[in-house]
Amino acid sequence: MEPAGGGEPAVTYVFIAGIGNSGPEHWQYMWYKRAGNGVWVDHESWDNPVRDAWVKDLDDVLTAIDGPKILIAHSLGCTLVTEWACEHADDAITGAFLVAVPDVGGPRFPTGAVGFGTPRHDPLPFPTVIVASENDPYGSLAHSVAAAGRLGARLVNVGSRGHLNADSGLADWPAGWSVFRDHFAG
Numbered sequence: 330m331e332p333a334g335g336g337e338p339a340v341t342y343v344f345i346a347g348i349g350n351s352g353p354e355h356w357q358y359m360w361y362k363r364a365g366n367g368v369w370v371d372h373e374s375w376d377n378p379v380r381d382a383w384v385k386d387l388d389d390v391l392t393a394i395d396g397p398k399i400l401i402a403h404s405l406g407c408t409l410v411t412e413w414a415c416e417h418a419d420d421a422i423t424g425a426f427l428v429a430v431p432d433v434g435g436p437r438f439p440t441g442a443v444g445f446g447t448p449r450h451d452p453l454p455f456p457t458v459i460v461a462s463e464n465d466p467y468g469s470l471a472h473s474v475a476a477a478g479r480l481g482a483r484l485v486n487v488g489s490r491g492h493l494n495a496d497s498g499l500a501d502w503p504a505g506w507s508v509f510r511d512h513f514a515g
Contacts, residue, residue, distance in 0.1 A: 338396035340423065342367040345387065347404025347431070348439055350375045354495040356502035357403050357428075368394060370406075378405060380412060380444025387413045391422070399513050400425040403494065404467065407459075408433060408448055411480065415449040424513045425457040428505070429493040430476050431467040438467065450479035457482035458512045460505065462490040462497075483512070 344351075344361045346369075351357040361367045370390045372383055387409055391398065398421055402410050407427035431438060433445045459482045461473035468476075470486065477484040485508050491497040499505065 339366050340397045340399055341394050343370065343390060343394070343398050343400050344368065345370045345400060345402040345406035345409055346375075347402075347406045347429075348376065348378060348442060351403060352495060354500075355403075356493075356495075356499045356505060357401065359501045360401065360506070377441040378443070378445070380409075380442075383409050384413050384416065388417050391417075391419050394421070397421050397423045399423055401428075401509070402426070403428045404431050404492065405442060405445070407431070408445055411448060411450060411453065412445070414453050415451060418454065422455045424455055425453060425482075426460070426509050426513065427457060427482065428460045429462065429465055429468065430459055430473055432469065432472040435468060435472070450476060452479070452481035456512070458485060458508070459483070460485045460487055460493065460508060462487055462493050464489040465492050467492055 342364050344357055344367055346357060361369055368390055370387050372386050400410055400422060407430040410425055410427060433448050457480055459473055459477045461470055461484060463470050474484060
């Protein structure tokens with residue numbers, strides 16, 4: 330993760346994890362640790378998320394950051410970004426990198442998540458890339474294709490990599506970093 334050059338304000342990378350948070354073996358956490366200019370969105374309850382509380386947490390973080398921001402979300406964090414964008418605006422957001430968008434109506438969606446049952450998929454007001462796996466147990470590729478269409482996002486299919494989390498064995502996920510860099514850091 331490189332700071333902006335040429336005297337421009339540095340971009341702040343805003344990391345938005347899903348249910349259970351992203352631990353030290355997760356690519357998202359590894360990227361955050363090396364960013365130097367990253368902010369982690371924290372929640373009181375990682376295991377029983379409540380939509381309105383999570384939206385407020387994200388809004389509080391975004392409001393506190395001056396200058397350009399890029400959102401880097403995983404799983405329910407992706408849904409959180411879309412939910413936040415339905416009620417809030419921030420012209421300083423220059424992009425969103427949404428990885429493993431879950432199907433909140435799918436059979437594997439956690440029942441402990443409250444208020445996420447009817448996602449709002451309006452086009453996002455900033456450039457967005459959705460990264461999807463062909464065998465994600467929480468959201469099919471067809472779901473990701475449909476979500477990208479509704480959100481006005483570009484879709485990147487990375488093959489059969491599961492939920493694109495620590496269990497997928499991605500470690501620092503260099504291939505994901507290449508996709509991110511190609512769209513947002515280039």
